[in-house]
Amino acid sequence: MYETSTLKQKIKLFLIILIPILITQIGMYAMNFFDTIMAGQAGAEDLAGVAIGSNVWLPIFTGLNGIMLAISPIVAQLKGAKQDSDIPVAVKQGAYLAAVIAIFIGVAGFFLIDPVLSLMDITDEVTYIAKYYLITLGVGIIPLFVFNIYRSFIDALGYTRISMIIILLTLPTNILFNYVFIFGKFGFPALGGIGAGLATALTYWVSFIIAIIILQKVQPFRHYRIFSNWIRPSLKAWGEQLKIGIPIGFAIFFETSIFAAVTFFMTAYDTYTIAAHQAAINFASLLYMMPLSIAFTLTIAVGFETGANRHRDARTYSYLGILIAVAMSVLAGGILYIFDDAVARLYSSNPNVIELTKNFIFFAIWFQLSDAVGAPIQGILRGYRDVNITLVMAFVSYWVIGLPSGWLLANYTVLGPYGYWMSLIIGLTAGAITLYGRMFLLQRKNIRLSHMKKTSRH
Helix, strand or coil, rough: CCCCCCCHHHHHHHHHHHHHHHHHHHHHHHHHHHHHHHHHCHHHHHHHHHHHHHHHHHHHHHHHHHHHHHHHHHHHHHHHHCCCHHHHHHHHHHHHHHHHHHHHHHHHHHHHHHHHHCCCCCHHHHHHHHHHHHHHHHHHHHHHHHHHHHHHHHHHHHCCHHHHEEEEEHHHHHHHHHHHHCCCCCCCCCCCHHHHHHHHHHHHHHHHHHHHHHHCCCCCHHHCCCCCCCCCCHHHHCCCCHHHHHHHHHHHHHHHHHHHHHHHHHHHCCCHHHHHHHHHHHHHHHHHHHHHHHHHHHHHHHHHHCCCCCCCHHHHHHHHHHHHHHHHHHHHHHHHCCHHHHHHHCCCCCCHHHHHHHHHHHHHHHHHHHHHHHHHHHHHHHHHCCCHHHHHHHHHHHHHHHHHHHHHHHHHHCCCCCCHHHHHHHCCCCCCCHHHHHHHHHHHHHHHHHHHHHHHHH
C-alpha cells in the first residue's frame, strides 16, 4: 500500500490489490471443487463422506478464520501510521495464537467427532469415511491457521499477488495429492474419500512451507525478520487480536451458517428440490468470490488510510469498492438471467432438476445483489476495526429477521422451498441496510473529528 492523491491512482491501486485476491479466492474455491469431484469418482459413499466432513469442518473454519483475519487491519493500520517496528511483533503473536487455537480445535475435535457424527442419519460406511476424512484433515490444521496469519500479513502490506502465487502453486499440488491418495497411485493405497482429507492436509503444509520461504527470503518481507528475534507469547497481544477477531469470526459464522440452516430445512423436500438447491448454492458461492475479494481489499485500503488519519481517502476507497461490487453483481445477474439454462445443465441432465435449478437461480440473482453491498461494507468496517456492532447486526439480520421470515414464507405461503431463499434475500438485504447506516455514521464522525483536530492545531 502507498498514499494516493487522485481517484485514478486509487482505482489503479485498488485493482492491483483486488485482482490477485480474487484469483486467490477462486483458487481456494477450486480446491474444494476438485476434492468433491475426485472423491465422487471413487464412489457415492466417498462423495457423501467428504460432503458431510466438509459441512462439519467449514463452518468451524470460517468462524475461527475471523481471528486470523484480524491481523490484516492491525498490520494495515500500523503500516499507515508508519509504525513498521510494531508489525513483526503483531505477526509473531498472531502466529502463536493461531497455533494454540489449532491445537485446541484438534484436541476438541478428537473427543467430539464421534458424538457429532452419531447425530446424523447416515450409514456406517459413510460415517467411517467422514470421521477419517476429518482426522486426516486435522494433520494440517496448525499449518493452515498459521499460514492464514502469514497470508493476512502479506496482503495487508499490499502484496496480494504473492498470496495468489502461493495458491496457484498449491492448486496443482492438491490435485496431484488427490490423485495419489484417493485412487492409490505410485504404490500408495487407495483411500477414497479419506485420501481427499490427507491430500488437503498435505496441501496446507506445502502452502505453509512456501509462505515461510517467501517471508524469509523475499523483500520487503525479509526486512520484517518474522523468524528472527523470537519473543515470548503475550496474553495482552492475543487479547488485542481476539478483541477484533472474535466478532469478525462470529459475524462470518452467522452469515455462512444461515446457508447451512437453509440446506437443513431443504431436506424436508424431495430429492430433485434438494439437488437443485445444492446446484444453485454452489454456483452462487462462486459468484460470492467477487464481493468477498472486494471486502478483503477494502479492509487493507481502509485500514491503511485510517492508520494514516486520511479519513476522506478511506471514504473514497469505501464507495469505490461498493460501486465496483454492485456493477459486477448487476453484470453477473444479467448473465445468470440470460444463461440460466446453461448454468443449470452444468450440474444435472435431469429435466426436473434443471427446471428447479433455474427457479432457484432467479432468487440467487437478487440475493447476490444484496451481498454486493453487504460484504464490501463488512470489509470496510473491519478496516476501521469496528467489529462489535457488526456482529450484533449480522445476528439480528440473518437469524432474527431472515431465517424466521423464510420459515413463515415456506410453510404458510405458496412459495414452498423458495420461501427459504427469500429468507436469504431478506436477511442479506437487512444486513446491507444496517451495515451501510453504521458505515455512514462512522465515516462522518471520523471526518468531523479529523477536521476538528486540524482546526485546533491552527
